[in-house]
Amino acid sequence: MTQASLGESVVQKTVHAQQNNGVAASLTHTQPLWLLAEVTYRCPLHCAFCYNPTDYDKHTQNELTTEQWLQALRDARKLGALQLGISGGEPLLRDDIEDIVVEAKKLGYYSNLITSGVGLTEKRIQAFKEGGLDHIQLSMHDITEEINNFITNTKTFELKKKVAAMIKNHGYPMVLNVVIHRYNIGHMREILEMAQALGADYIELANTQYYGWSLVNRSQLMPTKEQVDEAEAITNEFRANPDNKMKIFFVVPDYFSDRPKKCMNGWGEVFMIVTANGDVLPCHSARVLPNMQFPNVRDSGLAYAWQDSPTFNKYRGDAWMKEPCRSCSEKENDLGGCRCQAFLLSGDAEAADPVCSKSPHRHLIDQAIIDSKNPQSVAQPIVFRNDKNSKKILAGELNDRVKAFHALP
Amino acid sequence: MTSATTSTIAHTDVYALALHHRFQWEEAQQNYVILFPEGMVKLHGGAGEVLKRLDGKLSVADVVADLKAAFPDASNIEADIIGMFELAVSKGWLRKL
Numbered sequence: 001m002t003q004a005s006l007g008e009s010v011v012q013k014t015v016h017a018q019q020n021n022g023v024a025a026s027l028t029h030t031q032p033l034w035l036l037a038e039v040t041y042r043c044p045l046h047c048a049f050c051y052n053p054t055d056y057d058k059h060t061q062n063e064l065t066t067e068q069w070l071q072a073l074r075d076a077r078k079l080g081a082l083q084l085g086i087s088g089g090e091p092l093l094r095d096d097i098e099d100i101v102v103e104a105k106k107l108g109y110y111s112n113l114i115t116s117g118v119g120l121t122e123k124r125i126q127a128f129k130e131g132g133l134d135h136i137q138l139s140m141h142d143i144t145e146e147i148n149n150f151i152t153n154t155k156t157f158e159l160k161k162k163v164a165a166m167i168k169n170h171g172y173p174m175v176l177n178v179v180i181h182r183y184n185i186g187h188m189r190e191i192l193e194m195a196q197a198l199g200a201d202y203i204e205l206a207n208t209q210y211y212g213w214s215l216v217n218r219s220q221l222m223p224t225k226e227q228v229d230e231a232e233a234i235t236n237e238f239r240a241n242p243d244n245k246m247k248i249f250f251v252v253p254d255y256f257s258d259r260p261k262k263c264m265n266g267w268g269e270v271f272m273i274v275t276a277n278g279d280v281l282p283c284h285s286a287r288v289l290p291n292m293q294f295p296n297v298r299d300s301g302l303a304y305a306w307q308d309s310p311t312f313n314k315y316r317g318d319a320w321m322k323e324p325c326r327s328c329s330e331k332e333n334d335l336g337g338c339r340c341q342a343f344l345l346s347g348d349a350e351a352a353d354p355v356c357s358k359s360p361h362r363h364l365i366d367q368a369i370i371d372s373k374n375p376q377s378v379a380q381p382i383v384f385r386n387d388k389n390s391k392k393i394l395a396g397e398l399n400d401r402v403k404a405f406h407a408l409p
Numbered sequence: 410m411t412s413a414t415t416s417t418i419a420h421t422d423v424y425a426l427a428l429h430h431r432f433q434w435e436e437a438q439q440n441y442v443i444l445f446p447e448g449m450v451k452l453h454g455g456a457g458e459v460l461k462r463l464d465g466k467l468s469v470a471d472v473v474a475d476l477k478a479a480f481p482d483a484s485n486i487e488a489d490i491i492g493m494f495e496l497a498v499s500k501g502w503l504r505k506l
Contacts, residue, residue: 033449079437080435080437080438082435082442108433110431110444112446135429135446137447173428175446201429202446247501249447
């Protein structure tokens with residue numbers, strides 16, 4: 001799965017569009033706008049930056065049935081969800097995406113298939129078109145076959161170009177997602193040119209954020225601040241050219257910022273994620289948090305999950321905050337940042353996101369930046385996202401790579 | 410009515426929703442929305458009234474006339490409507506036919 005839905009760019013428009021939806025109001029009046037269906041954690045790609053949980057292997061045997069997914073779609077729509085992301089893993093590994101698409105159309109969702117492109121055939125895309133799928137977001141990795149194949153640990157370069165053409169031929173808007181890291185950040189201009197040549201309408205340049213597999217591989221993936229600045233400058237230059245019609249979202253990496261991101265646009269504010277096994281989460285990586293019981297669609301409906309579950313209410317608003325967030329004049333801007341990042345790095349889920357320069361844990365971020373330049377950390381092999389490595393992590397065989405974190409990423 | 414003289418919106422223009430955008434009423438939220446890849450916008454009452462009249466045939470002047478007839482008590486409604494067109498065009502929600 002790509003990092004699209006973690007990207008703030010996705011929700012900026014929502015924020016803009018609902019200026020009246022203040023934090024306090026959200027305690028009682030909030031509605032989910034986005035349902036993200038992570039229909040499977042199985043994936044033919046093995047991306048080093050995947051933010052799926054590293055222990056995903058234990059969730060691959062108990063996926064929801066088609067009927068359970070259709071019911072989840074109906075329930076979320078009743079609550080107000082409008083945008084549907086069909087994601088994973090690779091959603092196309094399930095053969096019922098066509099059924100999900102048809103139901104989404106019937107219910108009035110704006111539906112989006114978030115895919116690596118592997119498994120997208122003429123037959124399937126035609127069925128999606130007829131079924132009413134609104135758009136397809138394709139992950140791309142680089143302009144070079146070498147980096148594409150290296151970072152995904154697969155030979156998928158040619159296939160992605162073919163799939164891009166297929167998407168275009170079927171009259172879909174082309175939305176590309178490129179996760180940015182050390183290995184492709186130097187190719188920003190070429191990546192933008194490639195996207196334009198492919199006829200992309202939108203491109204999301206999602207700087208890697210460090211969750212799941214990307215946290216394990218942080219030292220290997222992190223670019224330098226100078227590289228990020230240059231990439232952003234190239235992006236702005238590209239945007240400034242009136243001949244370039246493609247819309248570009250540049251998702252800023254929070255490690256190089258001194259304020260955290262407003263993660264998921266606020267906990268339980270906009271996004272509702274249903275995972276492959278039916279867990280309902282306010283954010284993709286919420287399962288790293290301690291002492292939480294996540295609702296599951298097999299046991300209770302989505303209305304309970306969203307409105308009444310202790311989990312979704314836990315970090316709504318700002319009553320849970322401690323210092324320095326509690327009295328911070330900027331707390332409404334970012335709501336204290338990301339709870340998962342705070343816990344993973346500091347061991348305290350209520351702490352300020354360590355990215356914040358006011359956080360007593362900021363040194364952890366600075367150290368990570370230093371480590372990413374340390375030849376010894378950098379020389380460690382990348383742990384690619386695959387079943388074998390997930391099993392190893394579960395068995396404790398890669399403890400040296402995760403011991404610095406307060407939960408399995 | 411002042412913006413029309415400096416506006417990029419001409420009264421004879423005909424607008425329609427941009428490609429890949431969808432406009433619909435949301436019962437759960439009691440407002441109109443525009444949906445598009447990677448985003449959505451909630452529209453407040455007046456904006457929805459403008460957009461729901463765009464059928465690919467009515468010109469800006471037609472929309473203004475229609476809304477004036479529908480809301481005879483609203484003052485300075487024309488400037489608001491033109492302002493809405495300007496915003497929607499600048500955001501890429503509309504395309505000129």
